[in-house]
Amino acid sequence: MVTMVGNESDFRKLVKDLIYLEHDAIAAYDSTIERLDDKTLSAKVDEFRQDHLQHLSTLNEIAAEAGIDAPEKGDMKQMxxxxxxxxxDIFGDKTILKAMKTNEDDTVSAYERASQHEEARPETKAFFMKAHQDEVRHRTWFETTADRL
Incomplete structure (x- = not known):
């Protein structure tokens, strides 16, 4: 799935869409942790899930400051x-990790674009850049770990 999140011209819409994206990502992480056979992999994936929870917390703070009603759950993309x-899961851990890598492609793109948003304050742009770095790290791990399995 290719996301359009990060292309919004309206900052309020951007923040709301990033919140939806994080809820969707967290649901995918929950599903992944539950399905992986290798518990060492599950533990690492849970570390990344914690990053997403932190991103969501920060986005909720940004939303509150901007007077945005923050979504409390994901949207249809979560399915x-x-x-x-x-x-x-039918094909095992390697395929699960590859599927997660494709999910991370979306979050990488979204935060990269968000960090360039003209209406974002400098501290918000800094958060978007940090989240982008986290997502690149996650994606790289999913890709390289899947390739080793």
Whole structure:
């Protein structure tokens, strides 16, 4: 799935869409942790899940400061992010990790674009850049670990 999150011209819409994206990502992480056979992999994936929880917390703070009603759960895309994990489970841990890598492609793109948003304050842009770095790290791990399995 290719996300359009980060292309919003309205900052309020951007923040709301990033919150949806984080809820969707967390659901995919929950599904992944539950389905991985290798508990060492599950523990690492849970570390990344904690990053997403922190991103969501910060986005909720940004939303509150901007007077945005923050979504409390994911949107319809959540079925896609978790669905591909469920399908990948048929083929094992390697395929699950590859499916998660594709989910991370979306978060990498979204935060990269968000960090360039003209309406974002400098401290918000700094958060977006940090989240982007986290997502690149996650994606790299999913890709390289899947390739080793």
């Amino acid at each position: 896609l992010t978790t669905g591909k994990i469920a399908l990948a």
